[in-house]
Amino acid sequence: MFSYTEIFSDKERFIPELLYGREDALRKLVDLVSKQDLTLFFIKGPRRSGKSSLLLTLLKILSNGEYKQKFNVKDNWIPIMVKLDAVTSPLSLSNLLLRRGLTNYTLKRLNVKKIPTYAKVFSEKIEEQLTVGRALGGGISLGNIGASVSKGKNFAFPYSIDLSLVSDILYESAEGSKIIIMFDELQYIYENWKDNKSIFLQFLKKISDEYYDRIKVVMTGSVIRPAELLLSKDYTEELHGRHIEEYNIGEISFDDAEKMLIDGFTSANVNYNDYILSSALNLTFRIPGWLAYFGKYYVETGKLLEAINKSYEEMGSLVREELGKLKRIKKREYYDTAVNMLAKKGILTPLELSKQLNISAHEAEIILNNLNYIDFINEKGELKDYTIASLRNDFEEMICPICNSGRALVLKGLHYFVRFSCKHVVKL
Numbered sequence: 001m002f003s004y005t006e007i008f009s010d011k012e013r014f015i016p017e018l019l020y021g022r023e024d025a026l027r028k029l030v031d032l033v034s035k036q037d038l039t040l041f042f043i044k045g046p047r048r049s050g051k052s053s054l055l056l057t058l059l060k061i062l063s064n065g066e067y068k069q070k071f072n073v074k075d076n077w078i079p080i081m082v083k084l085d086a087v088t089s090p091l092s093l094s095n096l097l098l099r100r101g102l103t104n105y106t107l108k109r110l111n112v113k114k115i116p117t118y119a120k121v122f123s124e125k126i127e128e129q130l131t132v133g134r135a136l137g138g139g140i141s142l143g144n145i146g147a148s149v150s151k152g153k154n155f156a157f158p159y160s161i162d163l164s165l166v167s168d169i170l171y172e173s174a175e176g177s178k179i180i181i182m183f184d185e186l187q188y189i190y191e192n193w194k195d196n197k198s199i200f201l202q203f204l205k206k207i208s209d210e211y212y213d214r215i216k217v218v219m220t221g222s223v224i225r226p227a228e229l230l231l232s233k234d235y236t237e238e239l240h241g242r243h244i245e246e247y248n249i250g251e252i253s254f255d256d257a258e259k260m261l262i263d264g265f266t267s268a269n270v271n272y273n274d275y276i277l278s279s280a281l282n283l284t285f286r287i288p289g290w291l292a293y294f295g296k297y298y299v300e301t302g303k304l305l306e307a308i309n310k311s312y313e314e315m316g317s318l319v320r321e322e323l324g325k326l327k328r329i330k331k332r333e334y335y336d337t338a339v340n341m342l343a344k345k346g347i348l349t350p351l352e353l354s355k356q357l358n359i360s361a362h363e364a365e366i367i368l369n370n371l372n373y374i375d376f377i378n379e380k381g382e383l384k385d386y387t388i389a390s391l392r393n394d395f396e397e398m399i400c401p402i403c404n405s406g407r408a409l410v411l412k413g414l415h416y417f418v419r420f421s422c423k424h425v426v427k428l
Contacts (some may be wrong), residue, residue, distance in 0.1 A: 001263070001266075001267060002015075002017065002018060002263070002267065003267050004263075004264040004265070004267040004268035004295070004299055006018060007260060007263055007264040007267065007292070007295065008264050008292045008293075008295035008296040008299065009292060009296075010289065010292055010293065010296070012052045012053045012056055013050070013053040013056065013057060014053065014056035014057050014059065014060045015057065015060065016057050016060070016061065016067060016070075018053075019050060019053060019054065019057055019288075020252060020256045020257070020259060020260040020288065021252030021253055021256030021257070021260075021288075022050065022054060022057075022249070022252070025054065025247070025249055026054070026057060026058060026061065026071065027071060028247065029041075029043075029054070029058050029218075029247065030058070030061060030062070030071050030072075030073060032245055032247070033058075033062075033180060033216045033218065034073070034074070034075065036212070036213065037212070038216075038243070038245050039207060039208045039211075039212040039215070039216055039217065039243075040204060040207075040208055040216075040217050040219070040242065040243070040244045040245065041216070041217065041218040041219065041244070041245045041246075041247065042186075042218075042219050042220065042227065042231060042244050042245070042246050042247070043055070043218065043219070043220040043246075043247050043248075043249065044220070044224050044246060044247070044248045044249070045220075045224075045248060045249040045250055046250065046251075046287065046375070046384070046385045046386070046387065047222055047287075047289070047318065047319075047322070047375075047385055047387050048287050048288065048289025048290055048315070048318070048387060049249055049250060049251070049287055049288060049289070050249065050288045050289065051184075051220040051221075051222070051249065052184050052185075052220065052222075053288075054220075054249065055081065055182045055184055055218060055220060056081065058180075058182070058218065059079040059081055059180070059182060061073065062077035062079055062180060063077055063079050075177070075178050076176065076177040076178065077177065077178050077179070077180055078101065078174065078177050078178070078179045078180070079179075079180050079182065080097060080100045080101055080179065080180070080181045080182065081100070081182045081184070082096055082097065082100070082181065082182065082183050082184070083184045083185055084183055084184060084185045084186060084188040084189055085185045085188050087188070087189075088192065089193070089196065090162075090163050090193075090196050090199045090200065093163065093200070094162070094163055094165075094166045097163075097166050097170065097181070098166060098169070101170055101173065101179075163199055163200065163202070163203040164202060164203060164206055166203070167203060167206050167207055167210075167211060167215065170215060171210075171211045171214055171215060174214045174215070177214075178214050178215070178216065179214060179215045179216070180215075180216045180217075180218060181215065181216070181217045181218070182217075182218045182219075183217065183218070183219040183220075184219075184220055184221075185220075185221055185222060186219045186220065186221035186226075186227040186230060186231075187221040187222070187223040187226035187227050187230075189230055190226040190227065190229060190230040191226060197230065198238060200230075201230070201237075201238035201239060202238065204217060204238075204239065204242075205238055205239060205242060208239075208242045208243075209242075219231075223322070223374050223375055224375050225372065225373050225374065225375055226373070231244055251285055251286040251287050251386075252286050252288060253286070254281055254286065254419050254425060256286075257281050257284075257286040257288075257291055258277055258281065260288070260291055260295070261277055261280060261281075261291065261294075261295055262277070264295045264299070265295070265298070265299070268299040270298065270299055270302060271302070272298075273421070274421035274422075274423070275407055275408065275421040276298075276304050277421075278406075278408040278418075278419045278420055278421050279304060279308070279408050279409035279410075280294050280295075280298070280304075280307075280308070281418075281419055282408055282409060282410050282411070282418040282419060283308050283312075283395065283409060283410070283411060284311065285386040285387075285389070285416070287386065287387065289315075290311060290315050290387065290390075293310070293311035293314045293315060294307050294308060294311040297310040297311055304409075305395075308393075308395070308409075309393060311390075312390045312393050313390075315387050315390035316390040316391050318387070319339070319387055319388055319390055319391060320391075322374055323335055323336075323339060323374070325374070326370055326373075326374065334357055334359070334367055335367060335370070335371070337353075337356060337357060338353055338357075338367050338368070338371060339371070339376065339388060339391060340391060340392070341353065341356065342371075342376065342377065342383050342388055343383075343388050343389050343390075343391045343392045344392060344413055345413065346382065346383040346413070346414050346415060347380075347381055347382045347383065348368065348377065348381045349381055350364040350365045350368060350381075351364070353367060353368065368381055376388055383414075386416070389411055389414065392411070394411070394412050395409045395410065395411060395412070396409070396410060396412050397409055397410075398410050398418070398420070399420075400420035400421075400422050400424050400426065401426060402422075402424045402426065403422050403424060405422055406420030406421045406422025406423070406424055407420060407421050408420045408421055410428065414428065415427065415428050416428060
């Protein structure tokens with residue numbers, strides 16, 4: 001059994017048993033990446049739903065003998081995990097992909113004690129591909145691929161410049177194995193690469209067209225809209241005609257969320273009851289990261305309302321941070337007002353916002369379009385990401401309308417599914 005510190009950790013997870021309610025998703029993803037005709041994958045979901053943990057856990061399953069058997073993984077996989085918030089250019093991505101392929105960085109990070117033979121062979125094959133660079137430039141430091149080396153003259157390793165050549169070298173090195181590249185935080189490519197976005201898309205395009213039998217690419221992002229714009233398949237875009245398999249994850253079920261809390265509370269040896277469990281499920285919307293915040297603070301305090309309020313403070317700070325990432329906006333206080341209105345009503349129209357702020361309908365539309373861009377609302381102005389509800393804390397106790405005996409805390413005004421201590425589930 002895992003400890004409550006692991007169950008309620010706010011860090012990314014890479015152990016399948018710690019991803020409550022995600023076993024079906026993991027099995028589905030393993031099945032999808034194993035298909036010969038599928039190459040590009042995009043995992044979508046709200047903030048704190050566990051997308052990054054899903055990637056890391058998929059990586060663990062594909063590279064660990066015990067989990068490979070459990071999930072019926074047949075192929076030998078070389079996993080490469082890349083967090084794109086730390087990648088600033090095509091050059092840095094080229095270097096990172098090669099270094100991770102060479103050193104099996106991801107396997108070591110996951111504490112695999114014995115690196116499989118096929119992974120060692122993969123590293124050796126990449127080293128063979130470096131002979132051209134060595135011949136031209138003398139000794140190339142594998143820990144600093146892409147840097148100039150000196151032997152009478154400077155030499156820049158050619159593969160580190162062109163992502164297309166990186167795909168070539170990875171493909172040739174894989175031979176009997178398969179490579180899965182996992183890109184997390186895809187929105188950073190769209191927002192930060194400016195004129196270089198096409199280079200990244202050409203990299204995906206080449207893999208999809210030529211190397212689909214050995215290389216798979218799984219992508220995700222905490223802000224979906226920029227990622228969707230980047231991966232557009234419109235006829236004028238780079239990826240037109242290429243298939244991207246999309247997979248959605250959302251909140252977990254009431255039963256899975258309850259099990260997560262019970263396992264953590266049992267490990268911590270703290271008291272709880274059905275009222276506490278149901279209230280926590282309702283007020284965190286069964287979002288795994290938010291549940292973890294609540295669980296951590298309930299273990300610390302032993303008090304329902306204090307734990308809820310602390311979890312709302314933590315989640316609310318993340319929402320405000322996301323709002324602060326909007327660039328080139330005027331009057332940030334207008335956005336604060338709009339988000340507060342959304343948190344209370346769950347839907348917002350340009351007319352309502354223009355009246356509240358005493359601005360034109362056009363200005364209100366711009367604000368709502370920006371909130372749609374960061375996935376706070378959908379195109380209809382409806383609340384899309386329930387983490388926004390963390391900006392308010394007006395809870396109320398309700399009696400179950402089915403049996404008139406069950407009770408639970410709910411958030412006022414929102415229309416969503418809630419569960420009562422009697423186990424009845426009702427949509428408000």
